[in-house]
Amino acid sequence: MSTQGTAVTGNSAVTADEMMTACAARALRDGMTCFVGIGLPSVAANLARATHAPGLVLIYESGTIGAKPGSLPLSIGDGVLAETADAVVSVPEIFNYWLQSGRIDVGFLGAAQLDRFGNINTTVIGPSCAGPKVRLPGAGGAPEIAASCREVIVVARQSPRSFVDRVDFVTSVGYGEGPGHRERLGLTGAGPRKVITDLGILEPDPQTCELTLTGVFPGVKVADVEAKTGWDLAVSGSLDVLPPPSEAELTALRALQATIPAQERAA
């Protein structure tokens, strides 16, 4: 943790989303290049830029490189991203020259469904692509972000339905079937190094690649996390209690959130 966790007095006011966002922001170091998805990843990346990582390079798949939005965008292509970017490039260029070539340090992904090897499903819930129970938005930029960023951070709320033993469909590859699979597939990035949830952090075991609980937020018990995990969750022998957002982080985060119009926040 790069930030000392100066606990906010009476931090019952800190929401699980705020804990997640602050935790995700701390995973970003100053000067990194970061491929940012919309939603919580974008909030976290902008929080990092507003606090400990002012030199963080935000890259959105719309082709905006080095975007410095003063207000949080609703989409990955809001005007504020283009207007504040160091460069605006085409979509083929952002994926081929910048992402595929291995120039991006960290990719931030969400997940509708995620399994013990960090494989992500954002395509369908249910048995078949032809007649799915729930049609999800689909792949977007995620498969290649998962393949080619030097490392990936996944941010997702935990439930037994979303953290499953096997995903219904592999949209983006984490560690595939386990150790060595990424290498056999020729995926150049290291894969998901952290999965940050509303309860804590899961990290891949160095030997088995299986996601292992390595940290929990204050007040969260291991049993709480196990109850919200759809597989037999491995727990690290040296479990961290993750510090809550500091006063400065919370102030910066709430200031960022305040830049979103009320009707968008409700969405």
Add this chain to the structure above:
Amino acid sequence: MAEIVSLADAVAAAISDGDAVAMEGFTHLIPFAAGHEVIRQGRRDLTLIRMTPDVIYDQLIGAGCASKLIFSWGGNPGVGSLHRFRDAVENGWPGPLRLEEHSHAGMANRYVAGAAGVPFAVLRGYRGTGLEGLAGLDGHPAVKPITCPFTGETLTAVAALTPDVTVIHAQRADRAGNVQLWGITGVQKEAVLSARRAVVTVEEIVPELCPQPGAIVLPGWAVDYVAEAPGGAHPSYALGYSQRDNDFYVAWDAISREREIFLRWLETDVLVPTGPVRAGEGGPGS
């Protein structure tokens, strides 16, 4: 050589029932006015192609214009689901919608191949995903592994996209039909050059195009029809002319969730000849 015509004439001349139609614009410069004209002219059985179907294809799908969709991300950005898209896929309303899903990188490279006149493009991608080897709409996979003839490495080949028609929105054109667009330019150049016919709507037609930083110019001879459609990207935007109407994207969730409310919106806001509502007037039942 581009003909400068009305939007209605451009759509009538360029788009027929059963066509494969790409309407591109990555969040920015989405050709909504042209999409509404396609709905008004009652096109059917279209194969819609677009990286991010967005609200524009939610509208076309709900209006019954499409039977197939080739895409990579079908959500309402920052808001949630596209309800008309989901209703078509999950419940077959107003008709069944067959899907071909790709990644963004795959779609972008498929347009690149189409624009370059080669049958496929090569990328690192899809490996190990369920998308690799999925049957496309023609029954054959559009994604296959390929061995590099120089290194022996296994990469991924994606089939070229060659739409019958591509439609884009741009900031400006001159009277010769040369088109200028800037800001987030997405995959529009590739989408236009990969298509058999191209329609461009513009914010304004000007006597002469002034240089703009980072602008793309599509020569008039590479475009078939240019139509003036001020505000034609709303609720998307045209940098330098308008702002993204994020309120409309949020309001779309409620408009599109129920079939009846959507149909009422279609009747009052698209099918009437006055055209789309402007910013801030797009609430449900308005």
